[in-house]
Amino acid sequence: MNTFLLEIVTPERIVFSEQVESLSVRGEEGELGILAGHVPLVTPLKVAPISVKSGNTRATLAVHGGFLEVQKDKVILLAEGAERSTDIDVERAKAARERAERRLNSQGNRDLVDHRRAELALQRAVTRINVSSHSKE
Amino acid sequence: MAKGIREIKRQIKSIQNTRQITKAMEMVAAAKLRRAQEKAQASRPYADKLREVVNGIAAGSQGIKHPMMVHRPVKKTAYIVITSDAGLAGGYNANILRATMDTIKANHASKADYGLFVIGRKGRDYFRRRELPIVAEVTELPDAPAFADIKSLAYAAVRSFEDEQYDEVYIAYNKFINAITQEPTITKLLPFEQPEAKVSEGTASYEYEPSPEEVLKVLLPKYAETIIYGAMLEGKASELGSKMTAMGNATKNASKLIGELTLTYNRARQAAITQEITEIVAGANAQN
Numbered sequence: 517m518n519t520f521l522l523e524i525v526t527p528e529r530i531v532f533s534e535q536v537e538s539l540s541v542r543g544e545e546g547e548l549g550i551l552a553g554h555v556p557l558v559t560p561l562k563v564a565p566i567s568v569k570s571g572n573t574r575a576t577l578a579v580h581g582g583f584l585e586v587q588k589d590k591v592i593l594l595a596e597g598a599e600r601s602t603d604i605d606v607e608r609a610k611a612a613r614e615r616a617e618r619r620l621n622s623q624g625n626r627d628l629v630d631h632r633r634a635e636l637a638l639q640r641a642v643t644r645i646n647v648s649s650h651s652k653e
Numbered sequence: 654m655a656k657g658i659r660e661i662k663r664q665i666k667s668i669q670n671t672r673q674i675t676k677a678m679e680m681v682a683a684a685k686l687r688r689a690q691e692k693a694q695a696s697r698p699y700a701d702k703l704r705e706v707v708n709g710i711a712a713g714s715q716g717i718k719h720p721m722m723v724h725r726p727v728k729k730t731a732y733i734v735i736t737s738d739a740g741l742a743g744g745y746n747a748n749i750l751r752a753t754m755d756t757i758k759a760n761h762a763s764k765a766d767y768g769l770f771v772i773g774r775k776g777r778d779y780f781r782r783r784e785l786p787i788v789a790e791v792t793e794l795p796d797a798p799a800f801a802d803i804k805s806l807a808y809a810a811v812r813s814f815e816d817e818q819y820d821e822v823y824i825a826y827n828k829f830i831n832a833i834t835q836e837p838t839i840t841k842l843l844p845f846e847q848p849e850a851k852v853s854e855g856t857a858s859y860e861y862e863p864s865p866e867e868v869l870k871v872l873l874p875k876y877a878e879t880i881i882y883g884a885m886l887e888g889k890a891s892e893l894g895s896k897m898t899a900m901g902n903a904t905k906n907a908s909k910l911i912g913e914l915t916l917t918y919n920r921a922r923q924a925a926i927t928q929e930i931t932e933i934v935a936g937a938n939a940q941n
Binding site: 555 | 863
């Protein structure tokens with residue numbers, strides 16, 4: 517099967533740079549599957565797990581907002597944060613989830629910005645938890 | 654005389670202690686500087702990529718208007734000023750604060766015409782003492798700051814531009830040239846200049862989902878935040894470079910001072926011995 521180079525870059529470092537066969541992400545408009553030879557594309561991403569397949573191995577990463585650029589022979593994923601499942605601190609993510617849930621419940625819709633922030637925090641926490649539970653299966 | 658000698662000796666001891674400390678600080682700064690430089694380097698691919706994509710979109714689709722590219726008549730200006738938390742970094746904070754104040758004085762008549770977003774305790778204290786309008790502040794950044802550390806400030810700055818609270822955003826930081834040279838720099842962050850349309854290179858053939866405008870909407874604020882983060886990393890490297898140089902100089906000065914004092918000490922000691930001998934000889938002569 518054809519492969520392409522996938523690079524996941526955050527402001528802090530390059531998290532991932534490998535040849536992969538397929539990539540599946542959640543874009544603003546819905547789920548996207550990318551294989552080698554995809555049409556050049558740019559799209560923002562949601563806070564969600566992405567999964568990468570190469571050969572028989574399948575890896576899941578937590579990606580926190582960002583966007584995807586598909587070029588002819590490589591794919592670049594720019595994210596504010598990206599973590600491999602092994603780097604995730606599950607306890608912390610669970611605590612963050614609780615915190616975010618509490619905040620969402622307590623203040624309702626009073627402050628839009630804060631509300632949005634808590635929502636994003638919740639999404640990030642849930643993504644982290646999902647990714648790390650995936651890797652254990 | 655003997656007391657003078659003891660005092661000089663005590664002084665030498667004290668300076669030796671100071672030198673030990675400055676020397677240690679110099680070495681610590683040197684080690685941290687290396688790490689900060691690596692960090693600044695590591696952040697570059699992200700910024701480069703973002704710029705590439707932004708330019709790609711702008712080049713590929715003419716006539717796109719985005720709030721962050723709109724030049725409005727300037728009524729209010731925001732300054733993001735990057736300083737350090739700790740002192741003992743030579744002219745690092747003084748330089749950037751002076752440059753900022755010069756710009757502000759040259760361009761604004763009243764305090765209502767600008768707002769300050771401050772990173773670092775030194776800058777915050779400075780502006781606070783002068784009762785200048787601080788909008789947001791971040792202090793106590795670690796030596797290797799993460800994007801998350803300044804995200805709220807960057808977000809607030811970018812947001813206030815979008816909301817038309819500010820019509821221009823400048824960023825003031827010390828540009829890192831090398832370990833001994835840092836240059837106070839004030840550059841315009843927003844509004845973005847419309848990049849010139851480059852034809853050819855085949856970059857224009859991207860598909861944008863949902864649309865180029867939508868992608869830009871997500872992208873440009875991120876791009877602005879990334880630039881702020883990059884400036885902050887560079888500021889950190891400058892801070893450590895400046896600290897290293899300052900502490901190096903302090904160590905050198907201490908060594909020089911110790912040299913001089915040792916000389917004075919030896920002279921005084923010798924003078925005391927000579928005097929003692931003269932006294933003994935004079936006493937012996939008197940007995941004959």
